[in-house]
Structure formats: C-alpha cells, structure tokens
Amino acid sequence: MTTIMIVEDDPKICRLLQTHMEKYGYDTILIEDFERVMDRFRENRPDLVLLDVNLPKYDGFYWCRQIRVVSTCPILFISAREGKMDQVMALENGADDYMTKPFYSEVVIAKIRSHLRRAYGSYAPRVKERTIELSGLILYPERLELTLNGKGVELVKKESLLLETLMERPMLVVSRERLLEKLWDDRQFVDDNTLNVYVTRVRKKLKELEIEGALETVRGAGYRLKPTWRDER
Structure with missing residues (x-):
C-alpha cells in the first residue's frame, strides 16, 4: 500500500x-x-x-x-x-x-x-537502478543503502560517496586528496578532520553488517577497502 x-x-x-x-x-x-x-x-x-x-x-x-x-x-x-x-x-x-x-x-x-x-508509476522514467557490488556487498547510490547477505543499512550522501569510491578500487589505496575531491566540491572550506569523521561513520555502518577491519587506514597515504567478509548467497 x-x-x-x-x-x-x-x-x-x-x-x-x-x-x-x-x-x-x-x-x-x-x-x-x-x-x-x-x-x-x-x-x-x-x-x-x-x-x-x-x-x-x-x-x-x-x-x-x-x-x-x-x-x-x-x-x-x-x-x-x-x-x-x-x-x-x-x-x-x-x-x-x-x-x-x-x-x-x-x-x-x-x-x-x-x-x-x-x-x-506510468510516467516514471524507465531507468535501471545503478548498483556497485563487491564480494556480495551491494551499494545502492540512488537509494542510499548498503546491503550484505539480505541485511541492509541506510547511508547519508557523503557515506555513500565514500563507499562508492573505495568499492570501485578494492584492495588499492585511495588517497585522502581523491576522497576529499569526491566528497566536497569546494575543499577550501572543509576541515581536514571532517573526512576522518565520515570514515568512522562508514566503519560503524559496516559493523552493523558484521564487517570489521575491512576499511583500513594506510598512514600517510589514504584508505583501502579489503573484502574480508563472506558472500553467503
């Protein structure tokens, strides 16, 4: 209904x-x-x-x-x-x-x-929903949702952008500069610590899906997402 x-x-x-x-x-x-x-x-x-x-x-x-x-x-x-x-x-x-x-x-x-x-309904555009998948972890950027093995969590836009950037380059280090550019159009007004806050939030969302230790901080370089979780499909 x-x-x-x-x-x-x-x-x-x-x-x-x-x-x-x-x-x-x-x-x-x-x-x-x-x-x-x-x-x-x-x-x-x-x-x-x-x-x-x-x-x-x-x-x-x-x-x-x-x-x-x-x-x-x-x-x-x-x-x-x-x-x-x-x-x-x-x-x-x-x-x-x-x-x-x-x-x-x-x-x-x-x-x-x-x-x-x-x-x-009948006037809605017939556009296929975009998804990003990594080892069974599925990100839905348009609906701001992340799922794994049938369980899902809601995201805010910045969390979704952060995960999207990392999931598109699994196992590779993504620099802080690249993430800042992806998340904010005008970096000069962004406190450098703000990125740390969103990384912490994303880790908490991953933990809700029983994913721990996958989002790594690479000191002096950036962040890396390693698919350490199990796809139970």
Whole structure:
C-alpha cells in the first residue's frame, strides 16, 4: 500500500487529510513529535510527504532539506503562507509542489496521484537502478543503502560517496586528496578532520553488517577497502 506521511501541527487539518487519504486507499503516518520527523521518516519510508511550513521547533523548509539528503520521494507543501517567496523557498529546498490553504481535498488527491505516477508509476522514467557490488556487498547510490547477505543499512550522501569510491578500487589505496575531491566540491572550506569523521561513520555502518577491519587506514597515504567478509548467497 502507498504510504503518505503528513507533517502538519493542526490536528483538524491532519484528520481531514488523513480521512481523504484513507478514503482513496492510501496508508497515512501522522507526526506528533516534531523533533523526530526524520526518525519517523526512516522508520516508515513513506512514498510521499505532505509538509506544512509553520511547524514547532524547525520549519518545513528545514525538514524538506533533511528528507532530501536521504530520499527523492515526492514532497508537497500545504501551507497558509501564500507569498511567492515561500513557494520559491519550498521549491529551492527540494519540494515538488506547493499548495495553499484553504485547499480542495480533490485537488490535493489529484496532485498526489500525479506525483506518485511521475515518481513510481506510468510516467516514471524507465531507468535501471545503478548498483556497485563487491564480494556480495551491494551499494545502492540512488537509494542510499548498503546491503550484505539480505541485511541492509541506510547511508547519508557523503557515506555513500565514500563507499562508492573505495568499492570501485578494492584492495588499492585511495588517497585522502581523491576522497576529499569526491566528497566536497569546494575543499577550501572543509576541515581536514571532517573526512576522518565520515570514515568512522562508514566503519560503524559496516559493523552493523558484521564487517570489521575491512576499511583500513594506510598512514600517510589514504584508505583501502579489503573484502574480508563472506558472500553467503
């Protein structure tokens, strides 16, 4: 079933949207703790997000940017803010559409159907998903996921880029300079220790897949990925 996450702090509007979504066969997720939007997103992986601008703690533009780090799912704003700049900011921060309140439920449903078709259905581009495989370890750069023997972990974009660079050159030392160029367009604003942070994060993700000691630090040279794990397929 298609799942839609509703990020709206007005309970009446939430219930109205939920009623219409479920009427048309969609499953819904309502956000109650507005500091855990990304936690709920990762837990449920919705197919589409309906997002308000004015929210407690952080606004909708912030959450739109956070979702775009890990997903390309359609994001539709529904907001009482009618200014052109609000619409521009929503689109610039990664949204796919912007609707103003009050809204017609039929229009919301029509837009949801349209964006779902474009993202997953008859209008979606027929592009084969890119994968990178090394001894059964599979990286899915577009979905930011790493799997081994049926178990998977989620990644952020920088972690994915780091793994992609290392997996494409297994057993070979990849210099810090090459990794910095791959991960950041403008290196002059990047603290040299930032790369160490992402290497540590990637090691933790590999450990979740029961891979330890595979990502080696070669002092004075860079990093190397050695396929020490077992492919049990």
